[in-house]
Amino acid sequence: TKKLILDLDTGIDDTLAIAYALGSPEVELIGIAGTYGNVRLETGVRNSLAVTELLGHPEVPVYPGLDHPSTKDGFLVEPSTARIHGLNGIGEVDIPDAKRAPQTESAVDFILDAAQTYGDDLIYVPTGALTNIAAALAKDPVAVGRIGNITLMGGALTVPGNVNAWTEANISQDPEAADALFRSGVRTTMIGLDVTLQTLLTRKETAQWRALGTPAGRFLADMTDYYIGAYGRIAPHLGGCGLHDPLAVAASIDPTLVDTLAINMMVDLEGPTRGRTIGDNTRLNDPVKTSRVAVGVDVPRFLKEFMTRITALAA
Ligand code: BDR
Ligand code: CA
Numbered sequence: 001t002k003k004l005i006l007d008l009d010t011g012i013d014d015t016l017a018i019a020y021a022l023g024s025p026e027v028e029l030i031g032i033a034g035t036y037g038n039v040r041l042e043t044g045v046r047n048s049l050a051v052t053e054l055l056g057h058p059e060v061p062v063y064p065g066l067d068h069p070s071t072k073d074g075f076l077v078e079p080s081t082a083r084i085h086g087l088n089g090i091g092e093v094d095i096p097d098a099k100r101a102p103q104t105e106s107a108v109d110f111i112l113d114a115a116q117t118y119g120d121d122l123i124y125v126p127t128g129a130l131t132n133i134a135a136a137l138a139k140d141p142v143a144v145g146r147i148g149n150i151t152l153m154g155g156a157l158t159v160p161g162n163v164n165a166w167t168e169a170n171i172s173q174d175p176e177a178a179d180a181l182f183r184s185g186v187r188t189t190m191i192g193l194d195v196t197l198q199t200l201l202t203r204k205e206t207a208q209w210r211a212l213g214t215p216a217g218r219f220l221a222d223m224t225d226y227y228i229g230a231y232g233r234i235a236p237h238l239g240g241c242g243l244h245d246p247l248a249v250a251a252s253i254d255p256t257l258v259d260t261l262a263i264n265m266m267v268d269l270e271g272p273t274r275g276r277t278i279g280d281n282t283r284l285n286d287p288v289k290t291s292r293v294a295v296g297v298d299v300p301r302f303l304k305e306f307m308t309r310i311t312a313l314a315a
Helices: 012-022 041-054 079-085 107-121 131-139 141-145 169-173 175-183 203-210 215-234 244-253 299-314
Strands: 002-008 027-034 062-064 122-126 149-153 188-191 258-262 265-267 277-279 291-297
Touching (some): 002 107, 002 244, 012 027, 012 041, 012 244, 012 299, 027 041, 027 107, 041 062, 041 215, 062 107, 079 215, 107 122, 107 131, 107 141, 122 244, 131 141, 131 175, 149 244, 169 175, 175 265, 188 244, 188 258, 203 215, 244 291, 244 299
Parallel strands (some): 002 027, 002 122, 027 062, 122 149, 149 188, 188 291
Antiparallel strands (some): 258 291
16 A cells, blocks of 8 residues: 555645545555645644544544745635635534644654655645645755655646636645745646536535434535535536545546646746746756646546545445
8 A cells, every 4th residue: 555645724625635535445644744725724733633533543643834835924814715614624513623632743854754764655645735845845855756646736727716817726825835846856746726626526425425324424514515505605607516635635546537748837926827837838848747737537437436435434
């Protein structure tokens, strides 16, 4: 089994990503790194601890990471984000605090240690700001280069934005961090918003979780219904909520779920398009392509894997 690290701003779809990972026998979730975005760092760490316990996996350690963007002093949750994930990040559903505490080692050192130990067998999936991995890169680029598989949720190649017309939330939190990762020469696969918005969940599926009659099933159903409600207000034409972060986990485990294009990427850092992910024209002819970008997804197969794995976990 491969070793998996998730790096999360634990909101609703991040929680579904945890559930997907815990329901996947191909990987061992060796730790969760904490970042900020949907919620502040402390809230995300609290949620990661509480959710793993509720889902029956109190053995998963949670490592707090950096709590603000690399180019700013602080971080505040956008009110619009709070309305999508709830103020507590998990759809205003009350679940008990975890019995265990966060680790004292920082997420950055945890990622570097795991890279040294597991190398090619390590999968790293960030689904929030990329601040932790950028800090890891700055500290030890050789170690980060040893990570076998980095699959991130963020950006988009075609129709980009959920923050504004140009930018997606995770990349917009720390554009410099994302740009540093794309230009580093480290191999990455980007699962962007244009592709994750093809994968939608409805109340029909959450009802199946609720019908399990378990605390985990009820929690996942109630939390996700909040998210579906938010999507209903913001993007009613979609008819469901986007499974952004779980798709990144799924594609990291089974890359055949997505079609990818090999293209060296960068991030706009200036002007109105700040935070936009875009192909790097100075590296178009470079025979070495370090980024792969998802351009399509097998929606029925992914949704089947998603429901099978999470339903079995919550039963
Ligand atoms: C991404 O931003 C966050 O709101 C979600 O958890 C997801 O990681 C979608 O743009
Ligand atoms: Ca996220």
